[in-house]
Amino acid sequence: MVLEVKKPRPMWEILFSTHHTDVGLLYIILSLVALMIGGALAIAIRTELFLPGNQGIIPDPNTFHRIMTTHGTNMLFLWLLPFASGMGNYLIPIMVRYKDMAWPKLNAVAFWMTPMGMALVWLGMADFTWYATPPYSILRAPGPAAEMWIFGIKILGIASILGAINFIVTILKMKHPDLPLMKTSLFVWATLMTSIMILVAIPTFAAALIMLFTDRLGVSGFFNPAMGGDPIAYQHLFWFTFHPEVYIFAIPAIGMAYELIPKFSRKPIFSYQSGVAAFIVLAIVGFTSWAHHMYATGMNFTEKTVFMVGTLSAVPASAMHVFNWIATMWGGRIKFATPMSFVVGGLVLFFYAGAGGVVNAQMPLDFLTHDSYWVVGHFHLFVMGLITFAFLGFLHYMFPFITGRMYNEKAGMVTFWLLFVGVSMIFLTQHVLGLYGQPRRVFDYIAVEPLIIMNQISTVGAWITAAGSALLIGNLIGSSIKGKPADMVDPFQIGQVYYDQTRKEPHH
């Protein structure tokens, strides 16, 4: 059943459409563009660090700091969040059996704020890292770039709050009356929990951004020590938002993994209740551990203990997800098409990220790992390992649904292996690099033999990942143009129902 029933609509009709599938498509296109240009910055950073000294790829420290800040901000707010809301836009209305999102126009508004934020962040390229920690961001960060970043992130924050409200109302209020919440798919639960966390977490940083801006103008002194402010207050506001935010990045990816693993294992989920329980526990416990990012700012012993306990309490929830997936795969007949390979690769890297996290959480080990490359390796195993792999797996799974065509399976598997080997090389090596004491965000490092070797392994891994990404984009664009039409009933021959709703209300 070909998706495109009517005459294909003109471009502008899609651009200005408010239908959830169109807005979802725009979100996904924007996020893939952001992934590619943000990835290019990462390759520039890694190539510059191939050797100590200045290789001229990034001429001076200022440019390096601007590239590093934009890479961080772009990947988090313009790749992870938009892709998650893009896939959410596509599937939530279908999964709750409603014709569209609760407020279609609000949905389009929330999307169109994202490119505005993207323009502000990219055209300015501020240099105070994506933490924007004062007093550097107040007293020293130069140029309109800093103010542009602040307003860009302010707009993106509001956009994600609007999207979250839209999702919550769609799932809770617009759900089909005879479809109980406990029967909806776990992806619906993931999106619901993410949206609720967004509502609670983002406003804190919205306030911190305004305080930062007025401090820069000199009219207030919230975080400016010269005016009696306390820079540590900003770090509390920042991390109160951003530790739950890292769970906000991760939970949609976990939801997508729950979508794929049962289908490709040809087996039902091991325990639906355990999945829902783990989502709810993580959403609550995620708010208790923010200050493990601030162990080194001179907290006293009791305060550190409280936040260590808060951090460790979030580990069982993730462990339950890992158990659920492995138990689901047990006894199945698993078809390792590209989507399933990406999700299982993501599961493996998720375990390494979690194990590293338990080390970070321990107070004394923070003296080793704080602001070092161990931390860089750790969080990239989450954002690039679990989340990006689950996203790419789900993107391949949704490819026939969106374009009606099938991607090239062999190219997909080669992309997976390139990315898996590349990501493992880069970020597992960076753990050891951090233990050797190389600080984070450095334009150059001491020309000492162990550091050079590990930086080189990491950079070669980056080049392999770059090759994988190039093949990914080639596969997606090439197959969208001339991929063979997909069998819409069972495109992956796993003997299971694809999204059967597509046959009743086809769209596009």
Place this chain on the structure above:
Amino acid sequence: MTSPGRMMRGLIICGVTLAVGAAFIVLNFDAMFSLPPPVARLAATAPPPPPPAAAGVTTITILAGAATQGNPDYDPDDAQVPIGNKVVWVNADTAPHTATSGTGPEDASSGSLFDTSIINGGDKSAEIELKDVKVGDVIPYYCFVHPYMVSQLTIVEAGAAGSTNQSPIEAAITIPPGASIQGNKPYDPAEFEIKKGNTFLVINTDTAPHTVTSGTGSDDPNSGTAFDTGIMMEGDRIEVSTVNLNVGDYDYYCVVHPYMKGKFKVTE
């Protein structure tokens, strides 16, 4: 079904937007990074740079942030005052301070030798005459508003401090407060001329340490060969003689903040 035509149009839309954005970034890359934060500029303009003091006056700066206990307060902390010199305090902090002789408010003879009374943020005290003191005297003083700010003056022989070589001082470069912040004015005047054989004086009135080192940057092979003042803390004054410089243009920069650059011309 996504048709090739529509896919092409989609790619063009993305491509054109990215190209426009890239062009903007490339053209305005440095412009986006040129203005220091307003709060930094405010602080820079608040304390007017102290006029070069007359020969017989010793300048002591009250540093920005001195009001916060534990922060450094008077600079130089143990000022060497040549006998017969007058002393002036420059308040580079935003908070008001004083310089009152004695060890603290509980000291009975506090304020007997001298008392500058309140010096507001950015102001300069009157020039204090030290009467009936002899070489080697150590006079403690403190700030009446913040008694934990304590320091002292040591009287030394006349002419001990101050210029050592004979050649006349023809020009003076002041490094203005806030010079370390990128985008602010690094050296004042940015360019000047000096006759060969004369000396120019470098005064660092910023809170951060700076240097005046010949060359265009740290990657310049012969940087620091012609002249190098070395690290100058706040309030330091160093004379650089042009005796063994030959006629022509000289670039100099700050080793600590390589984006601070200046130049001068040595004339016949």
Place this chain on the structure above:
Amino acid sequence: MGIPLRQALLVAIPLVVMFSILQAAFAQEAGKVIINRVEVWGLFYKGMVIAFTIGAIVMGVIAYVVFRFRESNPKNASRTSMEGRH
């Protein structure tokens, strides 16, 4: 098995917590001079032993599951119960 085990676990966990905190709290009082790096690296290596043992177990299980239950495994020829339902 069933119900009593769950109650047992709900009792066991707080006990472990109480025991470990009390035991540590009454240990020798803080302020003692120790060598920082020896203590920190010691704790790190203890953590690594735990991490790598669990890592080996979990990776072993994943490898087994992936290898044993892959589609092309001859033992997997018969279709699972879920299949065939359209």
Place this chain on the structure above:
Amino acid sequence: MGHSTVEWVYVGVVVALLIYIGASAWDVERFLDHPPKDAKVVKVTGQQWFWTFEHEDGKKELGELHLVKGVPYVFEITSRDVNHSFNIPDLTVLMDAVPGRINHMWVMPDASGEYLIQCREYCGFSHYQMRAKLFVEEAIPVSGETEVSNIPVSVQEAKPVIANN
């Protein structure tokens, strides 16, 4: 679906393990966070892109710090402009230098030699070069008195624990 007891056992094992890890970390941190009484105070000040030190006897050092082996020291760490972080990787010392606030961290160097001091918190243009050198010297008693004189030990002799220069 699956038998849920297996999952309960799994969660129980994970939670017990986390409690053990948390307790052992708590036990080590207790000593790291409470400096010994007789520790000597060293004032550490970070400012944009170099470190300055001041010993109890008022001796000031810029870019270099000389300590004595076997003597516990408490660093009083602060900054004069933006956030920095005082870090000696080989002695696992790491404490942020925040302007307007004094952070404390103690260490007792147990091996003489030359160690690297670096900045561990992004602080701008030359953050990657903001380094200093720590020289830990043998405690050599001077002819019978207990007073310790700091005669620097030759660097080649002492190997730092982790290989960096």
